[in-house]
Amino acid sequence: MTPHTAWPSDHRRSAPPGQARRTSIRLAVQATDPLVASGLVAMLRPTPGLDIVEQVHEADVLMAVPDNGLHNLVTQISPDTRLVLIADDLRQAELWTAIEHGLVVLVPRAEAATKSRLLRAIADAREGRGDLPAHQLGTVLQALKHLQENTLAPRDLTLSGLSLRETEVLRLLADGMDTAEIAERLIYSERTVKNVLHNMLSRLNLRNRAHAVAYALRHGLI
Structure with missing residues (x-):
């Protein structure tokens, strides 16, 4: 899963502003x-x-x-x-x-x-x-497939942790659409869009819509 590289000379992780980076x-x-x-x-x-x-x-x-x-x-x-x-x-x-x-x-x-x-x-x-x-990677991939088919899919979830409907809504939010525009694009009611967002925010402990979009972008979900 990774190229074999030599011991790198720089192991630094980005540090918070005002703090020195640790090099070890x-x-x-x-x-x-x-x-x-x-x-x-x-x-x-x-x-x-x-x-x-x-x-x-x-x-x-x-x-x-x-x-x-x-x-x-x-x-x-x-x-x-x-x-x-x-x-x-x-x-x-x-x-x-x-x-x-x-x-x-x-x-x-x-x-x-x-x-x-x-x-x-x-x-x-x-x-x-x-x-x-x-062989261990094969075990992981097979187990993920089993998890998706038997646990996540029946609950309308994907391995990303989002449902297909949540992913669609987030993508349109990221494009700058409001609730009415998203509902029109997806042929949902505005109430459905609001419920999708509310359930996702609650499940993932996100503060608001902007936080949800940032979370999805940061984790490569949309």
Whole structure:
């Protein structure tokens, strides 16, 4: 899912105005076996541009090696932390758990013996470049198809989290149309358009129409 690149020289994320950009990646390492975690830390330290931290909630990237109890390793991960998992033959439920907790890169154990491979995985994760082995990617795509057919479609939702009707309304809002114009274009009543917007705003915790359009644009939904 990602091209293999060398350890990049610039890992910076845009910082809020008035704050200096941090040029290093904060990495936390966790493993079911403490010796495995210690070995990974020893391999990766010292590396310029990489700071090893102990607290998962402080990390930009968590590298986890679960022999069992995957859920226990990732429960403390924050929404902004990205997950690098070193594992083989994950069951579908385990793969979904990892994805729900920010999985970006899955490294087979046989590839995790070299520092260069681990550094590439950390860099890919920090930049959001997904990397899954082909057979695991196939599992994800098949599961997404199953989710769409059996869970989302009966509720008129798509994988984007929006229904087709919501997507149509948002696109027309983004084009500058008001409620009456949208209703005329889609052959809905104005009440229907208002209900579509109200339900979407409530479900996604959005403040108003402008916020909804911004949300959809930012996430590439329209």
